[in-house]
Amino acid sequence: MVAIRSQGLAVDSAEAANLAKSMGTLVGTVGTVLFYGTATMNLLWQHLGWKAVEKGDFKRLYAVDWGFPWISHFVFSFLPTLILCKLGADAVTALKTVLPLDGIPMKTLFTVGSLLPCVGIAILLKQIVEKVTDFIPFFVGFTLAASLGLNLVASAVISLIFAVLFYEIQMAKNARGAVAATASYDDDDEEDI
Numbered sequence: 001m002v003a004i005r006s007q008g009l010a011v012d013s014a015e016a017a018n019l020a021k022s023m024g025t026l027v028g029t030v031g032t033v034l035f036y037g038t039a040t041m042n043l044l045w046q047h048l049g050w051k052a053v054e055k056g057d058f059k060r061l062y063a064v065d066w067g068f069p070w071i072s073h074f075v076f077s078f079l080p081t082l083i084l085c086k087l088g089a090d091a092v093t094a095l096k097t098v099l100p101l102d103g104i105p106m107k108t109l110f111t112v113g114s115l116l117p118c119v120g121i122a123i124l125l126k127q128i129v130e131k132v133t134d135f136i137p138f139f140v141g142f143t144l145a146a147s148l149g150l151n152l153v154a155s156a157v158i159s160l161i162f163a164v165l166f167y168e169i170q171m172a173k174n175a176r177g178a179v180a181a182t183a184s185y186d187d188d189d190e191e192d193i
Helices: 002-006 014-056 060-087 089-098 104-127 132-149 152-183
Strands: none
Touching: 002 014, 014 060, 060 089, 104 132, 132 152
């Protein structure tokens, strides 16, 4: 709205709509780059967190989880936004020409950013998987999501259904084992009458 007003355009004109689209595209592109920059820098903090866990310094995790990510957000969110707001639309256009989407820096950021979900999945598997058969629910979930085109919410609901089923089956096995243990109890001290 500020850009449209500064150009002297009517808000409901076609020129204003075109300016809004171009500004939205530029700002969206810069925002995406900065988001992946933040995520990439947060990997450094995660590495420090793992080192702290290995040393048993669990109090350091507070800084890793609550403090250090603010540095990433300050560097990749606050400063660029402040600079771009101060310099205006010309700075956004200049940034887009300096960092084209098909350039090596942008491709590198997008590649690293696309690997971040793999890092999350690897951390999750490291925590959960104890034997080879523990991989089966993950493979079933990925197969369902890929073949049915499910989003995360639908995948989570299906996972919840399977978790409840596995829980009920395990509880039934435990109950059957407890009944079998009490039924096999034989007291030889009692006299038959």
